[in-house]
Amino acid sequence: xxxxxxxxxxxxxxxxxxxxxxxxxxxxxxxxxxxxxxxxxxxxxxxxxxxxxxxxxxxxxxxxxxxxxxxxxxxxxxxxxxxxxxxxxxxxxxxxxxxxxxxxxxxxxxxxxxxxxxxxxxxxxxxxxxxxxxxxxxxxxxxxxxxxxxxxxxxxxxxxxxxxxxxxxxxxxxxxxxxxxxxxxxxxxxxxxxxxxxxxxxxxxxxxxxxxxxxxxxxxxxxxxxxxxxxxxxxxxxxxxxxxxxxxxxxxxxxxxxxxxxxxxxxxxxxxxxxxxxxxxxxxxxxxxxxxxxxxxxxxxxxxxxxxxxxxxxxxxxxxxxxxxxxxxxxxxxxxxxxxxxxxxxxxxxxxxxxxxxxxxxxxxxxxxxxxxxxxxxxxxxxxxxxxxxx
Numbered sequence: 321x322x323x324x325x326x327x328x329x330x331x332x333x334x335x336x337x338x339x340x341x342x343x344x345x346x347x348x349x350x351x352x353x354x355x356x357x358x359x360x361x362x363x364x365x366x367x368x369x370x371x372x373x374x375x376x377x378x379x380x381x382x383x384x385x386x387x388x389x390x391x392x393x394x395x396x397x398x399x400x401x402x403x404x405x406x407x408x409x410x411x412x413x414x415x416x417x418x419x420x421x422x423x424x425x426x427x428x429x430x431x432x433x434x435x436x437x438x439x440x441x442x443x444x445x446x447x448x449x450x451x452x453x454x455x456x457x458x459x460x461x462x463x464x465x466x467x468x469x470x471x472x473x474x475x476x477x478x479x480x481x482x483x484x485x486x487x488x489x490x491x492x493x494x495x496x497x498x499x500x501x502x503x504x505x506x507x508x509x510x511x512x513x514x515x516x517x518x519x520x521x522x523x524x525x526x527x528x529x530x531x532x533x534x535x536x537x538x539x540x541x542x543x544x545x546x547x548x549x550x551x552x553x554x555x556x557x558x559x560x561x562x563x564x565x566x567x568x569x570x571x572x573x574x575x576x577x578x579x580x581x582x583x584x585x586x587x588x589x590x591x592x593x594x595x596x597x598x599x600x601x602x603x604x605x606x607x608x609x610x611x612x613x614x615x616x617x618x619x620x621x622x623x624x625x626x627x628x629x630x631x632x633x634x635x636x637x638x639x640x641x642x643x644x645x646x647x648x649x650x651x652x653x654x655x656x657x658x659x660x661x662x663x664x665x666x667x668x669x670x671x672x673x674x675x676x677x678x679x680x681x682x683x684x685x686x687x688x689x690x691x692x693x694x695x696x697x698x699x700x701x702x703x704x705x706x707x708x709x710x711x
Contacts, residue, residue: 321487324462324645325482325688326644327645327646328644328645328646328686328690328691328693328694328695328697329686330645330646330647330681330682330686331646331647331648331681331682332622332681332682332683332686333475333505333528333529333622333623333648333679334369334648334681335527335533335684336526336527336528336529336531337530337684338527338530338531338532338571338575339531339574339575339578339606339681339685341574341575341577341578342526342530342531342532342571342572342574342575343571344409344570344574345567345570345573345574346524346532346545346567346568346570346571348370348570349370349566349567349570349571350548351369352569353366353370353566353567353570354564354566354567355367355631356368356371357371357563357566358553358555367566368591370536370566370570371391371564371566371569371570372386373573373593374569374570374573375389375424376574376602377573377576377577378524378537378539378576379539379629380574380609381507381508381616382507382513382514382522382539383513383514383515383516384514384515384522384539385542386541386581387409387542387556387557388514388540388542389537389538389540390538390539390540390556390557390559391535391536391537391556391560391564391565391572392535392536392537392538392560392562392564393534393535393536394525394526394527394533394534394535394536395423395502395504395523395524395528396425397422397536397598398525398536398538399425399426399427399429399502399522399523399569400522400549401538401546401548401549401559401560402414402500402521402523402538402540402546403426403430403433403467403469403500404429404431404432404433404436404547404549405546405548405549405559406500406520406521406544406545406546406671407433407437407439407466407467407500407545408433408436408437408519408547408549409545409546409547410437410466412466413437413438413439413440414440414464414465414466415439415441415442415462415464415465415494416430416433416434416439416440416441416442416465416466416467416469417441417442417443417444417460417465417467417468417469418430418441418443418444418468418469419443419444419446419455419469419470419471419568419660420443420444420445420446420471420663420666421446421474421476421477421479421481421663421666422470422471422502423471423475423502423504424501425452425502426444426469426471426500427444430469430547431442431469431506436465436495438516439466440485441479443469444456444460444470445457445538445666446663446666446667447667448667448668449477449479449611449612449667449679450474450480450610450611450612450640450663450664450694451479451480451481451482451529451618452470452479452486452666453611454482454483454485454489454698457489457599458489458493461489461490461493461497462493462494462666463496465494465496465497466489466496466497466498467488467497467498467499467500468486468494468497468499468500469499469500469502469622470483470486470497470499470501471501471502471503471504471505471506472501472502472503472505472506472507472510472512472522473503473505473506473509473510473620473623474505474611474620474623474663475504475505476610476611476619476623476625476661476679476699477610477611477612477621477623477625477663477664478611478612478619478620478622478623479507479611479612479618479619480506480510480612480617480618480619480620480623481521482618483501483517484517486499487499487517487518487519487657493517493649498520498521498573499519499520499521499546500519500520500521500522500523501519501520501521501522502523503506503522503523503524503525504523504524504525504528504536505620505623506620506709507524507525507528507529508529508576508579508582508585509529509582509585509586509620509621509622510581510586510620510621512541513516514541518541519541519621520544521539521540521541521542521544522539522540522542523536523537523538523539523656524536524537524538524643526537526568526571526572526575526595527577528573528574529575530578530579531568531571531572531574531575531576532567532568532571532572534565534568535569535570535571535572536572537566541629542649543710544699546559548560548561554613558597558605560617562627566571570589579587579684580684585619585684588684589621589622589682589683589684590614590621591688592682592686592688592691593615593621593622593623593624593691594615595684595688595691595695596624596680596682596691596694596695597609597614597624597648597703599691599692599695599696599699600626600695600698600699602626603695603698603699603702604628604698604699604702606627606628606630606706607626607627608626608629608630608673609624609625609627609667610625610664610667610673610677611623611625611667613678622674622682622683623679623680623681623682624679624680624681624682625677625678625679625680626677626678626680627673627674627677627678628673628676628698628702629673629676629677630676631671631679631702631705631706633649633675633676633678634649634676634686635694635705636676636678636698636702636705637649637678639701639704640697640698640701641701643693643697643701644697645697645698646677647678647679647680647692648671648678648680649678649679650682660674660675661674665679669677670685680694683711685700696706
């Protein structure tokens with residue numbers, strides 16, 4: 321039989337391949353532990369006990385209290401509960417700030433809160449590297465600010481946002497404001513601690529860290545008040561009614577438990593990113609990095625947003641797919657809408673570079689051999705496509 325061609329998956333910011341531990345946990349829960357954790361008999365009590373253990377795993381991963389972990393259907397629901405749940409619990413009207421890099425789940429929740437509750441939603445500008453414009457942010461802060469939303473890691477450029485400075489400026493200029501962090505692209509890959517950083521909520525998603533789709537969590541600080549966005553049986557302290565997704569949650573916990581220690585994971589991912597960057601710089605003269613350069617401290621170790629002018633991003637992505645290399649073109653949640661990247665536009669990136677931007681995102685399961693193959697394939701396809709691209 322002919323040898324199966326190599327496939328290199330480098331779209332890990334869109335989703336990750338579930339690890340074996342997560343798959344096994346999900347299958348076991350569906351076949352053997354399928355009982356409703358709210359029932360009273362022994363098997364159901366055991367299912368509830370497993371949920372409690374999973375909650376402890378997630379809490380410990382960010383140094384939070386177990387009772388402050390709310391399981392959800394994923395990052396989008398977690399962001400919505402954090403934003404709409406908090407603002408609907410506030411009686412006064414005020415200002416909601418969100419960065420220009422935010423995922424649509426955050427941006428649109430802020431706009432919805434403004435429309436529903438009469439708040440003012442304002443965008444925090446970015447600098448040319450894709451990080452928060454702290455001078456502009458400082459000018460937006462004031463006693464009327466109720467909520468600040470800043471993601472941990474930009475899902476497009478891989479910029480690590482300066483959350484410590486965000487907290488510091490909030491404490492000084494808008495002490496009554498809550499801070500929500502969308503941690504979907506940073507969780508487990510970039511350090512984060514609810515104990516060390518005084519933010520009020522943090523959203524995560526299982527399928528970005530080799531867990532199953534359809535499950536995530538919102539982690540809140542003790543005393544932070546939210547209004548539930550779903551009503552029903554009052555599960556999870558009345559904050560998220562509905563029978564818990566036991567299989568998904570246990571798969572999530574298994575993925576977290578099996579993820580490499582953070583320092584090891586960060587080093588491994590950074591090495592893969594460095595290997596890819598150096599190869600592309602050598603082989604493709606027009607190659608450009610959009611966002612922080614890989615060697616800088618605020619560059620996430622697992623995301624490389626690369627431009628290959630004059631080749632269009634969609635053309636490059638499809639050409640690479642035909643050769644077994646899978647990459648992305650930015651936010652997977654909006655990639656089918658064919659809109660120019662709002663993040664890159666906010667950074668002032670020229671249209672020609674935006675149209676040629678390809679996101680390459682790495683996993684701890686990628687290998688140096690895969691990166692060598694992918695880099696060579698990208699260079700080969702670039703040379704072929706650039707010859708036929710109108711400049």
